[in-house]
Amino acid sequence: xxxxxxxxxxxxxxxxxxxxxxxxxxxxxxxxxxxxxxxxxxxxxxxxxxxxxxxxxxxxxxxxxxxxxxxxxxxxxxxxxxxxxxxxxxxxxxxxxxxxxxxxxxxxxxxxxxxxxxxxxxxxxxxxxxxxxxxxxxxxxxxxxxxxxxxxxxxxxxxxxxxxxxxxxxxxxxxxxxxxxxxxxxxxxxxxxxxxxxxxxxxxxxxxxxxxxxxxxxxxxxxxxxxxxxxxxxxxxxxxxxxxxxxxxxxxxxxxxxxxxxxxxxxxxxxxxxxxxxxxxxx
Amino acid sequence: xxxxxxxxxxxxxxxxxxxxxxxxxxxxxxxxxxxxxxxxxxxxxxxxxxxxxxxxxxxxxx
Numbered sequence: 053x054x055x056x057x058x059x060x061x062x063x064x065x066x067x068x069x070x071x072x073x074x075x076x077x078x079x080x081x082x083x084x085x086x087x088x089x090x091x092x093x094x095x096x097x098x099x100x101x102x103x104x105x106x107x108x109x110x111x112x113x114x115x116x117x118x119x120x121x122x123x124x125x126x127x128x129x130x131x132x133x134x135x136x137x138x139x140x141x142x143x144x145x146x147x148x149x150x151x152x153x154x155x156x157x158x159x160x161x162x163x164x165x166x167x168x169x170x171x172x173x174x175x176x177x178x179x180x181x182x183x184x185x186x187x188x189x190x191x192x193x194x195x196x197x198x199x200x201x202x203x204x205x206x207x208x209x210x211x212x213x214x215x216x217x218x219x220x221x222x223x224x225x226x227x228x229x230x231x232x233x234x235x236x237x238x239x240x241x242x243x244x245x246x247x248x249x250x251x252x253x254x255x256x257x258x259x260x261x262x263x264x265x266x267x268x269x270x271x272x273x274x275x276x277x278x279x280x281x282x283x284x285x286x287x288x289x290x291x292x293x294x295x296x297x298x299x300x301x302x303x304x305x306x307x308x309x310x311x312x313x314x315x316x317x318x319x320x321x322x323x324x325x326x327x328x329x330x331x332x333x334x335x
Numbered sequence: 336x337x338x339x340x341x342x343x344x345x346x347x348x349x350x351x352x353x354x355x356x357x358x359x360x361x362x363x364x365x366x367x368x369x370x371x372x373x374x375x376x377x378x379x380x381x382x383x384x385x386x387x388x389x390x391x392x393x394x395x396x397x
Contacts (some may be wrong), residue, residue: 096336
């Protein structure tokens with residue numbers, strides 16, 4: 053399974069506390085620091101094997117080591133399993149009722165680098181940033197009648213016009229939105245062209261993004277069946293966890309499509325939904 | 336740097352360029368995302384759990 057450690061570290065939900073009690077069995081893991089890594093765990097709560105490294109060679113080696121422990125009888129899968137029930141509403145995240153989940157992909161499509169890349173930077177320079185956008189039921193209703201709500205336009209701008217190709221990106225705060233427009237123009241029954249622009253910039257002007265947006269939304273009756281948006285623009289700067297950006301201004305392009313609702317990733321909340329109320333009703 | 340409006344033709348070209356061509360190998364794995372449900376399944380199937388955790392969800396951040 054795959055989890056965002058940020059939630060596990062904060063949630064008071066019994067399963068999160070259970071998971072944290074396993075993570076911290078791995079030497080060197082600081083529960084208040086990073087718990088990034090791979091863990092093989094017994095359902096009873098015992099750590100079988102753990103490491104932090106996701107390149108193919110490490111993964112194969114460590115999985116083989118874990119398998120050897122299991123075959124050697126060192127994994128007690130018959131140990132009693134504690135019953136854990138309850139949720140922590142503060143950190144529970146589910147797709148809002150009636151919302152559509154939209155895949156968001158980002159790439160650096162143009163940029164110059166003055167430094168030679170290491171092996172990870174080589175991957176990052178061609179990497180695809182992935183996230184999900186939630187479009188709420190009332191926003192779909194408005195869009196079906198030709199209106200892009202301010203909340204939807206701001207959510208897209210603040211949380212999804214983001215360079216997330218090299219790590220966890222900083223989202224744009226409300227005060228960093230200098231300008232955003234996104235409007236819909238009818239193009240036949242239930243079809244709309246979308247057009248807009250955005251200017252996002254930090255107060256110190258060290259990070260910013262000026263982008264044009266264009267897209268297409270289509271409805272089949274009340275159902276949103278297409279939400280293809282493309283944004284392209286000039287980005288500059290980086291966040292604390294997205295270092296290694298191209299020099300100066302570089303081109304970032306972002307595109308969306310309706311997610312496959314059956315996919316595992318469509319159940320994962322948007323990165324920006326950590327601040328849930330701000331994400332749902334952005335200022 | 337070009338920040339001109341995107342016309343319909345450019346939109347279609349750009350959108351096509353940015354869509355992943357096909358499911359990547361990691362996407363073909365039936366990842367579980369609910370720890371309680373995954374743990375219950377592990378008990379039922381008498382297997383250990385492999386958990387991949389990142390700061391930022393492994394199935395969608397970078």
